[in-house]
Amino acid sequence: MKKDGKLILGFDIGGTKIAAALGTSDGKIIGSKRIKSEHRSPEDVLGEMVADGYALLKDNGFKNSDLTAIGIGAPGPMDIPKGTISPCNMKKWINVPVRDHLAEKMGVKAYFDNDANAGVLAEWFFGAGKGCRNLIYLTMSTGIGGGIIVNGHLVQGASFLAGEMGHVVLDPKGPQCNCGLKGCYEAFCGGRAISDRMKREIGGQPDHPIMKLAEGKVDDLGYPVLRQAVVNKDPYALALWDEICLRNAQAIGIFANTFNPEMIVLGTVALHSKELLLDPVKRYLPLFCWKEMLQAMELRVTALGSHIGEYSGICVALNGLFEEGKWQLPWEKK
Ligand SMILES: [Zn+2]
Missing domain, CATH: 3.30.420.40 (ATPase, nucleotide binding domain)
Known part of the structure; x- marks a missing residue:
């Protein structure tokens, strides 16, 4: 040492x-x-x-x-x-x-x-965000959590709750979230929400190509199987993926316009999805935030994985x- x-x-x-x-x-x-x-x-x-x-x-x-x-x-x-x-x-x-x-x-x-x-x-000290003064990290796992660095310091908030970015409401008529609100970012894009939605929509159809991908196991429906189905160009998977990418862009656009960060680092789901997720999200981002924000900002996947x-x-x-x-x-x- x-x-x-x-x-x-x-x-x-x-x-x-x-x-x-x-x-x-x-x-x-x-x-x-x-x-x-x-x-x-x-x-x-x-x-x-x-x-x-x-x-x-x-x-x-x-x-x-x-x-x-x-x-x-x-x-x-x-x-x-x-x-x-x-x-x-x-x-x-x-x-x-x-x-x-x-x-x-x-x-x-x-x-x-x-x-x-x-x-x-x-990610700030030793990962993708080294050297940044304004940085956002989104966990993107079963739920979606966030951490915010502004002007070189972690933002804690008045009651230490700052960074609950998975619970920014994207549509008040959207799906019910575990937190009690409706239409949270997490309720659209979180791993558990996607898995629950797939079970609800196709879990009862043993002949559905995605159920075959999951070898008939309803509990295996979720991001890994969905990604494979997107690669296979399954129409249900392509439509759901497009919606996920649009909702991610909407949330990320809100954070970009609010904080004007140098970088937003995305966690687990993005790490496994890479360009499959990042490319469409980047295409949709100009719908949700200013080009000045996008010019200043890099969107990256976790470096620490x-x-x-x-x-x-x-x-x-x-x-x-x-x-x-x-x-x-x-x-x-x-
Ligand atoms: Zn919520």
Whole structure:
């Protein structure tokens, strides 16, 4: 490890697993572990997180006192000032004090944020958005989350809820969203919404070419099968894909006109779809935002890809240190 590299332990908490990673402030991942979180009590999982944190230090030849900070990215709902999480897909987890528990047990300061903010920080410090001052990251997985960097700082909002870009309403008469609103971006383009829609529209037609692609398994309907059907030029898939691309362009256009970012980075669905998604979205964008915004902006897929979880917790800690003046942005170092 370089002399100026701080040693950071990061956790990316998800509904089925937690990624624990030990890394440096230079963006080097030294070691990582996976912890199962599904159907487990918080006490159990917190205990394993601490044990794995210590093991990552020891296994890589570090002392506990070498650790500078801990960072945690977690799914909502969460209470940022209190450092607690109550993820809706983890039933027994209610107001779990994950931040203070880890800080106390490991003897260093722990920083805490939601997973989409953790994602934008990871893409900003070490991914596609390096060097940007204005950057947006959209998670694009089962749901759609967002993180926003404006003028070189993460936007938190008055009650730490900024960046809920998946719940920008694109049509108040649109499909019902899990959040209670109708016609949210996520209700049009999120992985779960697309999967539910396909099940509803073609799940009962065993002879449909897309059901054959899914080998008759209704539960396999979703983005991977849809993409294959688009490549095969299935008419249902082409029409649905066109709608998805138009809705993505509408949402991205709103964000571009609002924030005038240098870059918007798209997550999982875009990573797997690449040009199949990006090209039509780019064609539709001029319908939804000014050309001045488009000229200033690059639309890219995540550079960290499936490794983003290893970086995100670490980057939450680095952002905490950055805001306290204890760490410089990698590209601003002399
Ligand atoms: Zn919503």
